[in-house]
Amino acid sequence: MIQKIKKGLKKRKVKVFFVFFLCSALIWFINKLSRTYVSGAHFDLEFVNMPEGYLFEKASKTEVDVKLRAGGFQFLRFNFINKRVYVDLSELPTNGESFYATPDTYRRQIENQLPNTMALLEIDNDTLFFQMLAVKTKKVPVKPNVELDLVKNYLLDGKMTVIPDSISITGPAEEIDSIDFVKSDKIVLPDLAAGFSKKVDLLQSPELENTTYSTYQVNIKGEIARFSEKIFKLPIKKVNFPEGAQVRTFPEMASVLCKAKMKRLKDIEESDFQVIVDYNSIKSSNKDVIPLKLNKKPEEVHSAKLLENEVEFIIKREE
Structure with a gap:
């Protein structure tokens, strides 16, 4: 029994010892982190806000070595974050052939991105040089590439709508001067009997490696309606024939096939159409046929x- 008590006390002393040891170590660690340190580090550089009319190609260096002064806690946190800083290129000076940023220029930008508890003591004394590609911008229309498979007696009501119907492309002149339009990715819409609205990506040729689009996606819409058709038999009007000439066509009536929404088709009358034959279209020809022209439609x-497409005719002139 006494032995068990001794063992229990011994285990308790060991536990107490470890508790005091951990507390002492924690106090020591906190005390160390509370001090101010000076240490070297390096930042990865990311370049933003290109000068207008130029596209960034590359820089003389993409990282910079620095010396920092900060508290231990700050350095501990710093080692767990992405060490990336941004360099604004929107107002870079140029020597006429290349753009550059002096150490003072990007030092100020880096300092503005550091927390107030961290001081930048030293930085590489290298001027950064940038290669830029001159670019231009032009506006081009978007052409939809849509394959419609419509249910019987249903048709596209009007034209498809593309939003936006044109985009701005920016790139070197040799890449974009020959571009007159941009096509959308192909979509297939089967068994359509109702309107549709689809977001579609725009196609970009691999050859346009330095060209950017103002947007890479458009919305394509279309209205689908049920249609019917009706054949109208119409008289043929003769125009520009010599005065006094008697003209007769064979046949004397023309057939026009009209497709429209059922409600609209009920309101259409023969007077909404006009079919003509024009003497000017045959006066220099010896043929005995003349083309028909649908001169008016609803x-x-x-x-x-x-x-x-054409009818036979005869002309009888007055003597």
């Missing part, structure tokens, strides 16, 4: 087309 229809 608004808000999907399509209206002649089923015959």
Whole structure:
């Protein structure tokens, strides 16, 4: 029994010893971190805000060595964060061929990004040189690449809408001068019987490695409506024939196939169309046929087309 008590006391002393040891070590560690230290470090440089009309290519160096003064706690935290600082290139001086940033210029920028408890004592004394590529900007339209598979008796009502319908592209003249439009990625929309709205990426050629787009995605919309069709038989009007000439066509009526939404189609009348034959189109020819022309058609229809392209005719002149 006495032996068990002795062993228990011994274990308790060991535990107490470790508690005091850990507390002492923690106090020592905190005391050390509370002091001010001077230490070397290096920052990775990231370049932002390119000068207008230029594209960044490369810099003479992408990291810089520094000497810092800060508290131990600050250094401890500093070792766990990304040591990256930004260099603003928007107002760089130039010697006419290249852009550069003096040590004073980027030192001030780095100091502004450090916490108030950290001081920058020394920095590399190297001027940073930058290679820039002269670029220009132009506006080009966006062409949608959409394959529609519509349900029977349904058609695209009007044109597809692209938002935005044009974008700005920025790049070297040799890359963008030949670009007249930008195409969207192809999308296939099967079994459509209702309107659609799709976000689509824009295609960019691998050859445009130094060209950027103002946006890389557009929204393509389209309205789908149910359509019907009707054939209208219309008289043929003769124009520009010699005065007094009697003209007869074979046949004397023309057929026009009109496609429109069902409600609209009910309101369309023959008087909304006009089919003509123009003497000026054949007066220098000896043919006995004359082309038909749909000279007038109603608004808000999907399509209206002649089923015959030409008719035979005879002219009888007064003697």
